[in-house]
Amino acid sequence: MKWLRRLWIMFRPDRLGSDLDDELRFHLEERVDENIAAGMSEEEARRDARLRFGNPTLLKESARENDILVWLETATQDLRYALRGLRRSPGFAATAIVSLGLGIGANTAIFSFVNALLLKHLPVPEPARLVQLAEYEDGKLTNSVFSYPFLAELDKANRAFDGLFGRYPVRVNLTSGDVAEPLNGEVVTGSYFRTLQLKPALGRLLTEEDIDAAAGSPVCVISYSMWQERFGGNPDIVGRKLLLNAHPYTVAGVTEKGFYGPQLQSRIDMQLPVSRMGDFMGGFFSTGDGGAMWKSPDFRWLQPLARLKPGISVSQAQAIIEPLARATMRGGKNEKAAFRLKDASQGTSYDSDFSKPVIVLMAIVSLVLLIACANLASLLLARANARAKEFAVRLSLGASRWRLVRQLMVESLAIACSGGLLGLLLALWIVQTLLAYLNAGLTGGSTLQVGLDPLVIGFSILLSLLTALLFGLVPAWQSARPEIVPELKGSPGRNQVSLGGVRIRRFLIVFQIALSLMILFAAGLLTRTLRSLKTIDLGFDPARVIALNVDPAMNGHRLDEIDRVFDEILGRLRAHPRIAAASLAVVAPLEGSAISLGFEVPGHIKKSSDVQTNFNMIGPDYFKTLSQALLAGRDFTDRDVKKAPVVAIVNKLFVDQYMPGQNPIGRSFKMDGDVEIVGVVSDSRYQDLRETPCPLIYLPAKQTHNSGYTLLIRTRLESRKAIADIRDTIRSVDPRLPIYRIRELQDQIDQGISPERVLSFLSTLFSALATLLCGIGIYGLIAYAVSRRTREIGLRFALGAQKIDVANLFLRESVLLVAAGIAAGIPLALASTRVMKSVLYGVRPDDPVTLSLTIAIFVVAGLLASLLPVLKAAGIEPLQALRDE
Amino acid sequence: MGKSKPDVLQGTLDLLVLKTLARGPQHGYGIATTIQRISEEALRVEEGSLYPALHRIEQEGWIRSEWGVSEKNRRARFYSITAAGRKQLAREEKQWDKLTAAVATVLRFSEGS
Numbered sequence: 002m003k004w005l006r007r008l009w010i011m012f013r014p015d016r017l018g019s020d021l022d023d024e025l026r027f028h029l030e031e032r033v034d035e036n037i038a039a040g041m042s043e044e045e046a047r048r049d050a051r052l053r054f055g056n057p058t059l060l061k062e063s064a065r066e067n068d069i070l071v072w073l074e075t076a077t078q079d080l081r082y083a084l085r086g087l088r089r090s091p092g093f094a095a096t097a098i099v100s101l102g103l104g105i106g107a108n109t110a111i112f113s114f115v116n117a118l119l120l121k122h123l124p125v126p127e128p129a130r131l132v133q134l135a136e137y138e139d140g141k142l143t144n145s146v147f148s149y150p151f152l153a154e155l156d157k158a159n160r161a162f163d164g165l166f167g168r169y170p171v172r173v174n175l176t177s178g179d180v181a182e183p184l185n186g187e188v189v190t191g192s193y194f195r196t197l198q199l200k201p202a203l204g205r206l207l208t209e210e211d212i213d214a215a216a217g218s219p220v221c222v223i224s225y226s227m228w229q230e231r232f233g234g235n236p237d238i239v240g241r242k243l244l245l246n247a248h249p250y251t252v253a254g255v256t257e258k259g260f261y262g263p264q265l266q267s268r269i270d271m272q273l274p275v276s277r278m279g280d281f282m283g284g285f286f287s288t289g290d291g292g293a294m295w296k297s298p299d300f301r302w303l304q305p306l307a308r309l310k311p312g313i314s315v316s317q318a319q320a321i322i323e324p325l326a327r328a329t330m331r332g333g334k335n336e337k338a339a340f341r342l343k344d345a346s347q348g349t350s351y352d353s354d355f356s357k358p359v360i361v362l363m364a365i366v367s368l369v370l371l372i373a374c375a376n377l378a379s380l381l382l383a384r385a386n387a388r389a390k391e392f393a394v395r396l397s398l399g400a401s402r403w404r405l406v407r408q409l410m411v412e413s414l415a416i417a418c419s420g421g422l423l424g425l426l427l428a429l430w431i432v433q434t435l436l437a438y439l440n441a442g443l444t445g446g447s448t449l450q451v452g453l454d455p456l457v458i459g460f461s462i463l464l465s466l467l468t469a470l471l472f473g474l475v476p477a478w479q480s481a482r483p484e485i486v487p488e489l490k491g492s493p494g495r496n497q498v499s500l501g502g503v504r505i506r507r508f509l510i511v512f513q514i515a516l517s518l519m520i521l522f523a524a525g526l527l528t529r530t531l532r533s534l535k536t537i538d539l540g541f542d543p544a545r546v547i548a549l550n551v552d553p554a555m556n557g558h559r560l561d562e563i564d565r566v567f568d569e570i571l572g573r574l575r576a577h578p579r580i581a582a583a584s585l586a587v588v589a590p591l592e593g594s595a596i597s598l599g600f601e602v603p604g605h606i607k608k609s610s611d612v613q614t615n616f617n618m619i620g621p622d623y624f625k626t627l628s629q630a631l632l633a634g635r636d637f638t639d640r641d642v643k644k645a646p647v648v649a650i651v652n653k654l655f656v657d658q659y660m661p662g663q664n665p666i667g668r669s670f671k672m673d674g675d676v677e678i679v680g681v682v683s684d685s686r687y688q689d690l691r692e693t694p695c696p697l698i699y700l701p702a703k704q705t706h707n708s709g710y711t712l713l714i715r716t717r718l719e720s721r722k723a724i725a726d727i728r729d730t731i732r733s734v735d736p737r738l739p740i741y742r743i744r745e746l747q748d749q750i751d752q753g754i755s756p757e758r759v760l761s762f763l764s765t766l767f768s769a770l771a772t773l774l775c776g777i778g779i780y781g782l783i784a785y786a787v788s789r790r791t792r793e794i795g796l797r798f799a800l801g802a803q804k805i806d807v808a809n810l811f812l813r814e815s816v817l818l819v820a821a822g823i824a825a826g827i828p829l830a831l832a833s834t835r836v837m838k839s840v841l842y843g844v845r846p847d848d849p850v851t852l853s854l855t856i857a858i859f860v861v862a863g864l865l866a867s868l869l870p871v872l873k874a875a876g877i878e879p880l881q882a883l884r885d886e
Numbered sequence: 887m888g889k890s891k892p893d894v895l896q897g898t899l900d901l902l903v904l905k906t907l908a909r910g911p912q913h914g915y916g917i918a919t920t921i922q923r924i925s926e927e928a929l930r931v932e933e934g935s936l937y938p939a940l941h942r943i944e945q946e947g948w949i950r951s952e953w954g955v956s957e958k959n960r961r962a963r964f965y966s967i968t969a970a971g972r973k974q975l976a977r978e979e980k981q982w983d984k985l986t987a988a989v990a991t992v993l994r995f996s997e998g999s
Contacts, residue, residue: 023961028959
């Protein structure tokens with residue numbers, strides 16, 4: 002009520018300014034009249050009337066102080082004053098705003114990635130109640146996929162969950178006419194939508210009945226975006242038939258806008274009944290016994306996700322689930338295995354490749370911001386000292402300290418806001434550039450949604466305000482209490498404030514150098530990591546090799562036709578004049594996928610690590626295509642088929658480990674039956690760039706069961722130009738064959754180290770920024786010292802000092818500062834890099850070369866930064882310096 | 887920045903202003919002279935603090951003001967008491983009575999001993 006009334010009074014138009022003047026004038030006139038009536042002269046009467054009043058200006062001010070409007074008025078006054086002040090020293094303003102803008106921009110940009118990668122929740126009601134089920138052994142994750150009957154039984158039996166479902170991502174080939182369109186889908190169990198508590202935007206969503214009924218007339222649910230983009234938002238979509246992997250499906254409904262499946266990093270556009278898994282896994286799973294595979298208790302393949310009942314904690318739920326899961330698992334093959342629930346509010350996603358780099362970057366940019374803020378504080382202190390005289394005058398004229406502090410705070414707030422605005426623009430640019438870079442070479446599929454959402458913008462506003470408050474308050478408070486008398490006497494530099502200011506500024510510089518050293522060292526290590534990764538010997542030559550995926554099962558080719566289709570494709574490709582060699586493989590090199598199987602080498606005593614090794618199923622000419630050396634024996638040929646003797650090629654590490662010192666050609670190892678080794682090849686990286694090469698067994702593709710392959714094609718000339726030819730050649734075999742993920746192998750490998758690339762690039766950029774900010778700080782401090790001691794320098798010159806002596810005076814200061822900063826920075830740097838060990842490769846976290854280089858850079862930067870002011874000091878004219886004072 | 891006054895004094899000024907206005911609308915000058923006249927010159931309102939006080943009391947909602955014309959045909963701002971102001975006046979009068987009674991008791995006690 003009171004506030005309302007105040008506000009009302011505030012907006013009454015007749016209330017302020019001249020209004021009060023009129024009232025006071027009336028009072029004075031009345032008093033004058035009375036005084037005259039009492040016998041005073043007019044002049045006396047006026048004087049008396051005014052004297053009774055005291056200071057009319059002061060009176061007016063105190064009368065108006067009660068108004069909110071007045072508060073606003075003084076605030077705008079302060080703001081105008083601050084802006085005027087900033088305009089008057091554009092150098093100071095620009096330095097402050099730009100350094101803060103860079104700091105805030107970098108932070109906002111990286112935070113928007115943190116937000117997208119680490120903070121986003123699934124767009125479903127109450128995501129905090131979602132949990133993931135996994136099996137652990139000795140604290141290590143051993144299994145996170147389960148069979149359909151296991152999940153179904155657990156869902157039915159337990160009191161802890163409001164639903165538990167399983168899902169498996171699949172590739173779907175949507176065909177209409179002759180156009181094939183690959184998209185990402187997932188097969189899901191019946192409790193999927195019930196557990197996620199999603200509502201349809203249109204039609205209905207899948208339920209348990211759809212799973213059972215799927216054999217006859219299968220249905221699917223599509224995403225809102227797909228409905229809009231692919232079907233133009235046409236409401237007739239419900240009930241429409243779609244041809245998915247050559248099987249007819251009916252669209253049952255459309256999910257809510259913004260939902261792309263329970264995995265945040267990838268966009269899933271379609272949910273399909275789990276019982277139709279065979280349509281999408283192809284080959285074996287679509288026929289005979291394989292058709293019932295999805296409900297086999299031995300087939301563990303579904304990622305589970307559950308919703309806790311309201312009010313049940315994760316640990317309570319775990320206590321309920323644990324015995325139940327054990328009982329359900331039956332024949333509990335592993336006594337040590339424990340079932341654990343973990344938070345899934347961010348979906349079933351695994352750690353993104355970028356999670357760790359982004360955290361490292363966030364740490365780096367917050368340090369950059371600290372450095373920028375230290376600069377700001379230092380600048381404000383210097384500025385406040387330079388204005389000490391002005392403040393002294395204003396204080397002695399009756400201004401209150403609070404008002405001075407407030408004005409200075411408004412000034413730093415103005416700087417912070419401008420810096421924040423600049424930072425936002427900068428962040429927008431950084432995010433866009435970075436996204437463009439990250440998405441280059443990716444053909445769809447990525448849904449990394451990075452943008453300046455309200456959370457990010459709020460973050461940068463908060464950052465701006467915080468910096469203004471933290472780094473404006475101390476200088477403001479400092480400068481609002483100068484010793485009035487000495488300042489007015491014109492002897493700056495002797496009072497406590499200036500000294501205190503300098504001491505704080507020295508400390509800030511040391512602090513800045515230490516932090517920058519830390520960043521620069523980290524950037525050095527990350528850059529060396531990238532170089533190590535780039536120069537790794539892959540064991541094959543990825544240049545001019547194109548990889549692409551074809552899955553004939555996806556448009557209805559039967560298992561027995563598949564080999565024939567691939568033979569046809571490879572035959573036509575090899576005949577093409579632009580193509581040097583072509584082959585196929587189940588595991589494409591360095592994609593992160595692997596096949597690991599058990600085997601036995603006669604005469605070799607097994608250690609626990611020898612039970613399984615990595616495999617690849619390949620076609621003839623694989624090694625020729627990848628330029629991998631065949632060391633002994635022969636390559637696979639078209640005659641290595643089902644009926645022929647089972648053969649294998651192994652790599653050198655395999656020979657070293659299992660048959661050291663022996664000729665492996667002609668020897669065999671056991672899998673289902675005996676497998677004869679016919680060739681030995683050189684070692685190569687298999688799954689991941691960073692791995693240590695391991696023993697590897699290659700089997701002929703035609704002696705194993707596979708449906709989809711990655712085709713590998715070495716082109717004669719520039720590979721990009723051959724892509725259209727390759728596509729045409731494949732289409733000439735079957736125009737409806739889905740071809741997806743066409744990429745150059747080199748690009749794919751580069752893509753694989755893009756987190757390191759980004760990390761190295763950005764950390765180098767940010768460390769350059771930090772070093773620059775440091776340089777500015779050192780420059781500012783030395784320049785200030787020189788200007789403060791101009792008279793002293795003049796005196797020294799007058800008394801016979803040489804230029805070199807004066808230069809030394811200031812050089813010593815800067816060298817001391819840099820030395821102190823480096824001394825403080827080294828332990829910090831070494832401590833911090835131990836934390837980032839996990840993102841380093843091929844370089845020790847305390848690499849002495851990098852450290853020495855870092856230190857050298859700082860010594861040079863420190864000297865360069867102090868060069869200008871030192872030269873200025875050496876060039877001071879003694880007479881002029883003394884006269885100025 | 888403003889002149890600070892002891893609370894008692896300021897509170898007293900509020901009471902006097904409200905009491906004066908309870909007799910009828912007045913302009914600022916009138917309030918000052920009325921207090922002075924009625925108290926037989928014993929209480930003199932410091933004119934410098936009167937207007938800030940009026941302004942503040944108005945913001946409290948105890949009085950309201952409007953422009954009018956004085957007896958001498960001059961434009962003047964007239965203040966009048968509001969219902970809330972009358973309530974406040976009653977409160978302050980009671981408090982004042984209590985205070986003076988208390989002070990008187992103390993004084994009498996000192997005399998007696």
